[in-house]
Amino acid sequence: MSASSQNDAVLKPAKILPLLIVLGLGLAIWFVPPPEGVKEEAWKLLAIFVATVAGFIAKPLPMGAVAIIGIMATSLTGTLSIGDSLSGFGNSVIWLIGAAFFISRAVIKTGLGARIAYHLMKLLGKRTLGLSYGLGLADLILAPAMPSNTAREGGIIMPLIRSVAEVYESDPAKGTERKIGSFLMMSAFQINIITSAMFMTAMASNPLAAKLAGEAGINITWGNWFLAALVPGLASLAIIPFFVYKFYGPEIKKTPEAPELADGKLKEMGAMSKGEWLTGGTIILLLVLWIGGQSWSIDATTAALVGLAVLLLSGVLTWEDMLNEKGAWDTIVWFAALVMMATQLNALGFIPWFGETMASKVSGLEWTTAFLILSLVYFYSHYMFASQTAHISAMYAPFLAIALTVGTPPVLAALVLAFFSNLFSSLTHYANGPAPVVFGTGYVSMGRWWVMGAVISIINIVIWVGIGSFWWKMIGLM
Amino acid sequence: MSASSQNDAVLKPAKILPLLIVLGLGLAIWFVPPPEGVKEEAWKLLAIFVATVAGFIAKPLPMGAVAIIGIMATSLTGTLSIGDSLSGFGNSVIWLIGAAFFISRAVIKTGLGARIAYHLMKLLGKRTLGLSYGLGLADLILAPAMPSNTAREGGIIMPLIRSVAEVYESDPAKGTERKIGSFLMMSAFQINIITSAMFMTAMASNPLAAKLAGEAGINITWGNWFLAALVPGLASLAIIPFFVYKFYGPEIKKTPEAPELADGKLKEMGAMSKGEWLTGGTIILLLVLWIGGQSWSIDATTAALVGLAVLLLSGVLTWEDMLNEKGAWDTIVWFAALVMMATQLNALGFIPWFGETMASKVSGLEWTTAFLILSLVYFYSHYMFASQTAHISAMYAPFLAIALTVGTPPVLAALVLAFFSNLFSSLTHYANGPAPVVFGTGYVSMGRWWVMGAVISIINIVIWVGIGSFWWKMIGLM
Numbered sequence: 001m002s003a004s005s006q007n008d009a010v011l012k013p014a015k016i017l018p019l020l021i022v023l024g025l026g027l028a029i030w031f032v033p034p035p036e037g038v039k040e041e042a043w044k045l046l047a048i049f050v051a052t053v054a055g056f057i058a059k060p061l062p063m064g065a066v067a068i069i070g071i072m073a074t075s076l077t078g079t080l081s082i083g084d085s086l087s088g089f090g091n092s093v094i095w096l097i098g099a100a101f102f103i104s105r106a107v108i109k110t111g112l113g114a115r116i117a118y119h120l121m122k123l124l125g126k127r128t129l130g131l132s133y134g135l136g137l138a139d140l141i142l143a144p145a146m147p148s149n150t151a152r153e154g155g156i157i158m159p160l161i162r163s164v165a166e167v168y169e170s171d172p173a174k175g176t177e178r179k180i181g182s183f184l185m186m187s188a189f190q191i192n193i194i195t196s197a198m199f200m201t202a203m204a205s206n207p208l209a210a211k212l213a214g215e216a217g218i219n220i221t222w223g224n225w226f227l228a229a230l231v232p233g234l235a236s237l238a239i240i241p242f243f244v245y246k247f248y249g250p251e252i253k254k255t256p257e258a259p260e261l262a263d264g265k266l267k268e269m270g271a272m273s274k275g276e277w278l279t280g281g282t283i284i285l286l287l288v289l290w291i292g293g294q295s296w297s298i299d300a301t302t303a304a305l306v307g308l309a310v311l312l313l314s315g316v317l318t319w320e321d322m323l324n325e326k327g328a329w330d331t332i333v334w335f336a337a338l339v340m341m342a343t344q345l346n347a348l349g350f351i352p353w354f355g356e357t358m359a360s361k362v363s364g365l366e367w368t369t370a371f372l373i374l375s376l377v378y379f380y381s382h383y384m385f386a387s388q389t390a391h392i393s394a395m396y397a398p399f400l401a402i403a404l405t406v407g408t409p410p411v412l413a414a415l416v417l418a419f420f421s422n423l424f425s426s427l428t429h430y431a432n433g434p435a436p437v438v439f440g441t442g443y444v445s446m447g448r449w450w451v452m453g454a455v456i457s458i459i460n461i462v463i464w465v466g467i468g469s470f471w472w473k474m475i476g477l478m
Numbered sequence: 479m480s481a482s483s484q485n486d487a488v489l490k491p492a493k494i495l496p497l498l499i500v501l502g503l504g505l506a507i508w509f510v511p512p513p514e515g516v517k518e519e520a521w522k523l524l525a526i527f528v529a530t531v532a533g534f535i536a537k538p539l540p541m542g543a544v545a546i547i548g549i550m551a552t553s554l555t556g557t558l559s560i561g562d563s564l565s566g567f568g569n570s571v572i573w574l575i576g577a578a579f580f581i582s583r584a585v586i587k588t589g590l591g592a593r594i595a596y597h598l599m600k601l602l603g604k605r606t607l608g609l610s611y612g613l614g615l616a617d618l619i620l621a622p623a624m625p626s627n628t629a630r631e632g633g634i635i636m637p638l639i640r641s642v643a644e645v646y647e648s649d650p651a652k653g654t655e656r657k658i659g660s661f662l663m664m665s666a667f668q669i670n671i672i673t674s675a676m677f678m679t680a681m682a683s684n685p686l687a688a689k690l691a692g693e694a695g696i697n698i699t700w701g702n703w704f705l706a707a708l709v710p711g712l713a714s715l716a717i718i719p720f721f722v723y724k725f726y727g728p729e730i731k732k733t734p735e736a737p738e739l740a741d742g743k744l745k746e747m748g749a750m751s752k753g754e755w756l757t758g759g760t761i762i763l764l765l766v767l768w769i770g771g772q773s774w775s776i777d778a779t780t781a782a783l784v785g786l787a788v789l790l791l792s793g794v795l796t797w798e799d800m801l802n803e804k805g806a807w808d809t810i811v812w813f814a815a816l817v818m819m820a821t822q823l824n825a826l827g828f829i830p831w832f833g834e835t836m837a838s839k840v841s842g843l844e845w846t847t848a849f850l851i852l853s854l855v856y857f858y859s860h861y862m863f864a865s866q867t868a869h870i871s872a873m874y875a876p877f878l879a880i881a882l883t884v885g886t887p888p889v890l891a892a893l894v895l896a897f898f899s900n901l902f903s904s905l906t907h908y909a910n911g912p913a914p915v916v917f918g919t920g921y922v923s924m925g926r927w928w929v930m931g932a933v934i935s936i937i938n939i940v941i942w943v944g945i946g947s948f949w950w951k952m953i954g955l956m
Binding site: 014019060069071072075085092095147258278297305313319322323326329330383 | 486489490491492498526539540541542543546547549550553554556560561563564565566568570572587643752753756773776777779780783784787790791792793794796797798800802804807808880894906
């Protein structure tokens with residue numbers, strides 16, 4: 001075999017059919033004249049955005065490559081300046097996500113993760129479903145005190161699940177992800193969304209929604225938020241993990257021998273090593289910074305960088321480890337592309353136009369119908385967003401205003417939109433900060449994610465609107 | 479050996495003495511009260527910037543780790559917002575540099591680089607010095623037509639040298655970098671600086687200098703720039719590679735058998751593979767875009783992304799290859815930190831203050847002395863910059879204004895500052911776009927880079943001011 005044909009053998013071109021579909025979709029939107037009121041650049045960006053997301057799904061190439069091509073397209077076509085095209089890489093959530101990957105590497109590398117995983121197994125390991133609820137409880141306890149849902153899921157829960165999966169030998173690289181990891185990851189992601197909806201302080205931009213409601217003259221407090229969310233929140237927390245268990249369950253369902261096994265492993269591990277102590281200390285420091293951060297004006301990403309600095313300085317994590325953590329770099333690139341496009345779609349006026357269009361459609365309807373339509377549109381338009389903050393900033397205030405115009409009870413309108421601002425995150429693998437973190441571990445395929453996400457979105461809506469209505473009537477919101 | 483002590487063994491903490499020196503230096507500046515006219519944040523940022531650069535040199539940890547800690551420090555201390563702290567990652571030059579690494583991987587992977595390297599060996603391989611001048615000639619020919627010096631060095635010359643080094647088995651990973659790679663890299667980097675100085679269109683921000691001169695009423699044209707630079711430029715091109723050869727020469731100096739050997743290898747390689755054709759075609763496309771880019775308003779980074787997209791779509795380069803190209807990610811991180819700090823140092827008013835201070839010092843001196851001082855300060859203040867554009871934007875106009883006030887002949891003042899805006903790039907491994915690209919290949923150590931850079935800066939100044947003066951008198955500039 002000659003050198004030449006050897007080289008030819010390694011060419012891995014884009015898959016033609018998916019590529020044609022993706023390009024076709026993008027070009028179809030591109031060449032449709034934009035609706036009145038939509039700027040040409042905004043429409044072109046929409047075409048590129050839709051094609052990029054379609055590319056993530058149809059995968060003519062891996063996501064990172066599709067993202068690079070998407071970024072290139074925004075700049076080459078003159079839709080965005082090169083500065084705007086690359087602006088996603090300077091987004092602080094992107095680096096919080098990256099830091100979560102790096103920190104989880106330290107948790108795994110030192111064995112601290114395995115140790116905690118064995119303790120969890122000892123306590124809750126008899127049934128995988130129990131383990132999932134146990135992790136959910138941990139999230140719920142941390143939630144009111146930890147405003148960064150990305151830090152909570154990425155910095156605490158995800159490293160734990162990765163470690164649990166490792167001790168059960170469930171690894172996407174070996175095709176054994178479904179043994180236990182896939183279920184725990186998907187379930188924890190969905191739980192994190194619910195805990196984020198339950199407290200004003202459980203998600204970084206919940207207070208933004210409250211503030212925007214305040215500007216519309218509606219008083220949303222920590223207390224009335226919590227009270228209104230309590231019953232539907234607990235219902236979702238009970239039902240969703242069970243649903244995931246039924247339809248995307250783990251292969252390892254019962255492990256009656258797990259507690260004993262874990263006990264043995266813990267004895268084998270012996271005392272905690274210096275690396276484990278350092279990692280544990282770092283995570284406690286991170287918890288303190290993530291919980292107290294707002295009072296000391298320390299951003300969640302800054303806190304994560306502090307933790308990373310401690311791990312690097314103490315030598316628990318090396319720069320080489322960070323460079324080897326390919327999941328982090330992969331996620332940073334594809335998520336930066338989406339965050340950038342979604343941000344620019346708003347900046348170019350597409351989202352505001354969308355809001356105005358909605359307003360004209362629902363005016364004249366009865367408030368119950370009008371508000372249901374409004375809130376569903378608000379919910380499902382999250383397919384177009386790669387950030388909760390961006391979605392809230394762009395759409396919360398106008399949609400609330402329309403809801404009030406058609407006669408929706410003010411506090412109800414403000415709270416439902418605020419709850420939906422969290423619940424809509426179930427939809428995609430780029431919906432919020434935790435999504436790419438969990439997706440980046442490779443345990444849940446994209447197809448599964450989108451299907452499960454769509455079904456769970458319906459369940460959540462039914463719970464929050466259905467059970468919620470009764471509850472809100474009881475507490476006098478309706 | 480227990481698991482615990484095994485884990486302890488892998489801790490690689492920061493080296494204490496270098497760490498203390500770096501922290502000491504930073505804290506010393508931090509706690510000195512800022513001079514009058516300098517904002518406290520600007521002074522704090524200077525402390526972090528100096529500590530970061532000192533950290534790059536003293537290396538308590540690898541550069542990437544130092545950069546992460548530096549970014550963390552700017553945000554944790556409240557010196558910069560987290561958004562500003564991370565803004566370097568959105569800088570377009572950073573991604574041009576990254577793209578250069580990825581493209582060079584394709585050149586190496588397909589064997590195209592080796593093929594061209596063998597052709598070069600066949601033509602010029604008898605003497606390594608000849609090879610270096612040959613590569614310099616290629617740079618010189620491309621320079622007037624290719625305004626991005628980063629694209630020229632990173633996209634064309636660097637991949638070639640990497641391939642040449644590979645066929646000579648000169649590889650930093652094996653400790654054989656000095657065989658031929660180190661010399662060729664350092665020499666090509668210095669040549670690229672000179673070619674950038676010689677034509678208004680050979681460096682992306684040369685036209686900016688000309689425009690700023692125009693705003694001061696001085697007419698700088700492509701022609702008078704070229705004419706003034708011609709003699710000192712050719713002198714530098716002749717002398718500098720020879721100097722590098724004498725003091726940082728390759729171990730392989732003469733290879734009389736190289737042409738024959740190369741010929742044999744070329745026969746062995748046979749016809750060009752599909753991957754080579756595709757890579758070659760991509761590079762020709764890149765050359766067209768980089769050369770014609772300005773007329774079609776295609777940014778150099780956009781062009782690089784187009785090339786990258788072609789390589790990805792055709793399967794020459796895979797996303798996995800990109801993730802594995804650790805030099806790219808390493809360079810992206812540490813360079814982003816420096817670019818961010820240097821940009822913010824200007825934004826916070828430190829550089830403007832520095833300019834005003836200079837003005838007061840030189841007023842009243844004779845113009846020859848005053849302008850010599852001014853231009854040297856302009857030159858060596860580049861230790862504080864990670865971008866030629868940033869340095870020119872911040873300092874060119876004020877320094878030109880002061881030079882005119884003290885009576886320097888206008889065209890001379892404008893041109894010397896413009897030439898120095900390129901020549902100052904010899905100093906550091908972060909001085910301009912090409913610097914991190916070349917440094918990132920690992921062929922030249924940082925110590926060597928700084929020492930050679932300092933000495934070459936003096937040689938260039940002597941050539942351009944010394945030989946330049948005679949020449950400029952002849953053509954009537956003085």
